[in-house]
Amino acid sequence: MLKKERQAYILHQVNLHNKVLSATLCQDINVSEDTIRRDLQELAEEGKLIKVHGGALSHSFNEVHFSTNGVYSQSQKKKIAQKAISLIHNGMFILTSGGTTIIEMARSLPHGLKATFISGSIPVILEYMNHPNIEVILIGDRISKNSKITVGPEAIAKIRQMKADICFLGINSIDLEHGVTDNDWEVVQLKKAMIESSQRVVCMTIAEKVNTFQPIQVCEIGKIHTLITELPADNTLLQPYQQAGIQVL
Template sequence: MLKEERFKIIMKQINLHNKVLSVDLSMLLNVSEDTIRRDLKELADGGHIIRVHGGAISNSLVRPFIADTNVYSIEEKKIIASKAVKLIETNMTLLLEGGTTIFELTKIIPKELDLTVFTISPQIAISLSDHSNISVYTIGGQLKKNHNIHVGSKTINELYRMRFDLCFMGVNALSVERGLTDIDMEVVEVNRAMFEVSNKNALLTISEKLNFTKRYQVSDLSDINYLITELDKNDQQLAEFRKNYMNIGIL
């Protein structure tokens, strides 16, 4: 496989899942990890990705607020946000994760709603700072710098002392068989706690992330109340989710 072909596949995986591991790319492309590391270095040197220990992450994951950041599937994420915002009612207490889809949601929350919002993302908190009717709180802990969210035991302990009406969470990979999965155990542990302390949970994801699985399970789909994609709720791509998990409201 030519280097240019590898680059296209690597960029597709990073844009789709926000983060990738060198070992996974090595298996996917059937090349050595040394080759993958050289590829990632070249892509990072060109400003296309950000290298981290063991792999790489997308630019938009770290810099979602910068105007010239090229956010993957931005139009689809705006559609998802427009559906998700309809679940929000005045006087709710919300729990928000981080990421570009959640960021799009914060842009369109009606300013007249009286809300209390907690988030593990400092950037998401800042994005809500001009909403005079929203009380915004960050749930502190160790800042995972390449994700811009708080992780670790302090974050988890704070979460377990609270209760929320509705949690909005992004997706790395989602499948009927294994539910919500991710490649980062620190993120998984915080996400598990977020689900446990929320009365209802909503997953926001572009359809390209459906029918993928990663190493660690956050939750099976029995814990999910809403699945929100850019697709029509009756789209064939969602058929297995409708069939196997009738408890989920698909929007």
């Protein structure tokens, strides 16, 4: 793979997953760690990504205040957000993860909605705070500077004390064999606790992430109740998930 093609692949993965690991890129592209390190450094110097220890972040993922421009696949994420909102009713207790798709949902909540939203994501909490009628609970603990979300044993313990009506997860990857997967160990532990503490688990993702997987499992496919993408529910890509007993929206 030529350098230009290699760097284009890296940028696409960063935009798609918000965060990439150097080790994963080495394996995917079949090049040395030094090559990936140089590529990431060059791309960072060009302002195309943020180089961090062990990998890289997208610029949108690193912001606390997300702009309405420059978010990868934003129009698709808006469609997903509208579908997710159809599942929300007055009086619900709702757990949510972080991510740009969840932010789109937070921005689109009906003004008349009266419900309680619980999250450890700083950007998501800021969006919830703009809503006139919902109650907002921040899950506290140490903040991950990379993901802008509270992580650690105290956050997990607080989540386990709850029993949410529904949990909305922005996810990195999903396939039938591996279930829901991610590349951030601390965020995975938080999502595991959210799943355990919720009566219904809803995964939100652009279709490009369907049938992909990351190194760390969040949950098996059987733990998911609903999968939301921007595609029509009867799309052939999603039929195997329906056959596995998952509601597809």
